[in-house]
Amino acid sequence: MGSSVLGASMIGLTQGVTQTAASSGSTTQNSGDYYNLVDAVPNKAYNLWKESYDDIREDVDATVVSADDYDGRNGDLADLIESASNNGEIVDLGSGTYEMHSSVDSTGSMVAIAGDDATIYAVGDQSEYSSSIIFPLGGEDRILMQGFNVDISEGPDLALITTYGAIQEEGFFEDISFFGQRTRTQDGGFNNTVAIDSASGVETLIHRLEMPDGGLEGDGEKDEAIGISVEGHEGYNVWKDCYAEQWESNGFYLDAGENVVWNCHAKDNARGNIRISDGDVVVGGTAEVTSERDSQLAQPFVHQDGEASVTGLEIIADGDSWGNAAVQLRSDQIHCEFEKLVVHIRGGSELPVRIDSTVNGEGSATFRDCYIYDEGSQDHTFHVPWKNDGYCYFEEDVRVDSTMGDEFTIGSSGELHYEGEQYSSTTLSADDLGLESPLVDDGSLPSFYFDYGNDEGGTEGWLDLGSDDDYSQPTNEAGILFQAKENIERIEARLSENTDRHQTAYLRDSAAEVVTQTDISNLSAGDSFVLAPADGINADNTYSITVDADGGYWDRGEDSSPDYTYENESLTVTAGVYSSGQSTTQNVRYAVTEIRAGDGNLGTSISLPSPESRDSHSSFNGLYFNVQREVSGVRCTIADGENAPEGYTEAFCIDGWGEIVSPVVDVSDVDPGESFEIMLDEPTDTDFGVGLRNPDGNYYRSRYESPEYPYTGDAIDVDAGVFDTGPSLTDSVLYNFEDVVPILPE
Secondary structure, three states: OOOOEHHHOEOOOOOOOEEOHHHOOOOOOOOOEEEEOHHHOOHHHHHHHHOOOOOHHHHOOOOEEEOHHHOOOOOEHHHHHHHHHHOOOEEEEEOOEEEEOOOOOOOOOEEEEEEEEEEEEEOOOOOOOHHHEEEEEEOOOEEEEEEEEEEOOOOOOOEEEEEEEOEOOEEEEEEEEEEOOEOOOOOOOOOEEEEOOEOOOOEEEEEEEEEOOOEOOOOOOOOOOEEEEEOOOOOEEEEEOOEEEOOOOEEEEEOOOEEEEEOOEEEOOOEEEEEEOOOOEEEOOEEEEOOOOOOOEEEEEEEEEEEEEEEOOEEEEOOOOEOOEEEEEEEEEEEEEEEOOEEEEOOOOOEEEEEEEOOOOOOEEEEEEEEEEEOOOOOOOEEEOOOOEEEEEEEEEEEEEEOOOOOEEEOOOEEEEEOOEEEOOEEEOHHHHOOOOOOOOOOOOOOEEEEOOOOOOOOOOOEEOOOOOEEEOOOOOEEEEEEEOOOEOOEEEEEOOOOEOOOEEEEEOOOOOEEEEEEOOOOOOOOEEEEOOOOOEOOOOOEEEEEEEOOEOOEEEEEOOOOOOEEOOOEEEEEEEOOOOOOEEOOOEEOEEEEEEOOOOEOOOEEOOOOOEEEEEOOOEEEEEEEOOOEEEEEEEEOOOOOOOEOOOEEEEEEOOOOEOOOOEEOOOOOOOOEEEEEEEEEEOOOEEEEEEOOOOOEEEEEEOOOOOOEEOOOEEEEEEEEEOOOEEEOOOEEOEEEEEEEOOO
């Protein structure tokens, strides 16, 4: 996969995770890598979140009753919630403050509560099992809860929600916080504090559930409380942006049904920070144990049953001791897929990675594109296996380094597979396997920035145009009609799920004239491309983004139930377009599933002469800039034509001392005439250069031998050619680029 603009390129994750390659790693370690993990989320989970309620008081067809009479902590709010449930009503808490003296004993088919950051104080004598759970719900068709806090710090030890009978039709929990520490002196919910179980076929969203206070050690007669758990769960739960800290048993204990753990955070819990089971999916988030905790620390991550997948999780382990392993694959675990896993063992004597299934011959893990740095005191980072069976597979870019020496110990009942080789009954170092270090040039672990999606749907700035539900095979152009709300530099678009065999993307103005176009033949569904006309995109004009296969047949992804008009703060999409003449329809959305406006922080484009010749060279070749005011980076268009450069693989920036001052970017899939963006490590007002090279040998650099330096712009001037990292400068030749645009600070 690739992109016509590196700032929109893709990397090879199974589910299409986007990477901003202006700060990508490719073959050289770097800091500041940015990964868009939204596309790693299963469509079912993404759609459940995207289509969820904004406000149940407005979106659910039910009578809304006010809780004003109970505001100011006046009376037992549980009475009103029970009454409303029996009548099929929604309780409106507003932003009030309430008390609950007893638990909610629902007899209706729906329990629905909504507030605007309202607060409920749980007080009173709640000594029996059912009354020591604030919401002991069981078997209701619908449970809808939104926008309130529950505080137990003034009252008895309580669990928050335990659906001891599974939700039968619909579950929705959003913006709920639980304050006060549980000691589990009573058996409220047994050891479960939040246990949300859904029946088979039922989908439940739990969004922004926060449990920051955790629990305290009990009296020794009972196991301590778990933060978030499922037990009899058979349905599909999506846990998004949830947080659990300082629980004495587990932060997340998910041992039944299907669970998607999406951008959730667990810190300093005991026994297990994030513990998953068969069918579970983790996307993003953090699992962290630190030396700040005085009592027992947890295993940051545990997979204990069946098959699961993890993408983009960051694991941090410090202090001693944190269970038996930072990454623990044990019990009835069969297989776990890890992608974009980042593990930093900052200290401690426990095992970093333990592959140790009791399912003989089956327990295994595959690691792809993972960074693992071990500063602990264990002799080995990977234990394959620890006691039982274990099998480990490395694919693509896995980077491991330990300060203690050999990184791998493989027992007689374990195997490590890498690049066609199989290892057993041996000890190996990362160097033995030829693995690169995860550390950057300054000796630190890279800093990764993950984007999980915001509440507008899609990633930051994206306007979501819905998912494909069909496709057709035309020869004509098709796409969408849009207008910018203010002048923008460029538009970025993402190809929809069913779109394939495309060749070219076009930006047309209101007269259906092509303003700019770009080759997208190397892109796949889910990849994005950028259309950046020289004069920008004018808010007074209407434009279309269309795709075709240069007159041939292609697979045109379609949404047959669009919801025009789509709108955010920057853009408005009003119709589908199904011809180069801009024929429009309100009935279908074609080929493009998301668009977003350019950053609006580009300076003046500087056009440069076309190359006259080219020659073979092994060094760094490009341009040197005289900086007039602070810039953050530069967008470069590689020279095109018969003398275009060829065989380059890397681009980066250097300062006046020849030091690299940007990530090293993989440009092997950026063709002549196409652009990439490269960001400096930090904004600068001093001179710098940008260039191409092939570190593995020669490449063809393009040359223009009659330059008229300087070529001036509003933030930078192109002052010279660069033919080595020295930097070696020349005013007699211009190398490799036909256009450059400064990127200005936000």
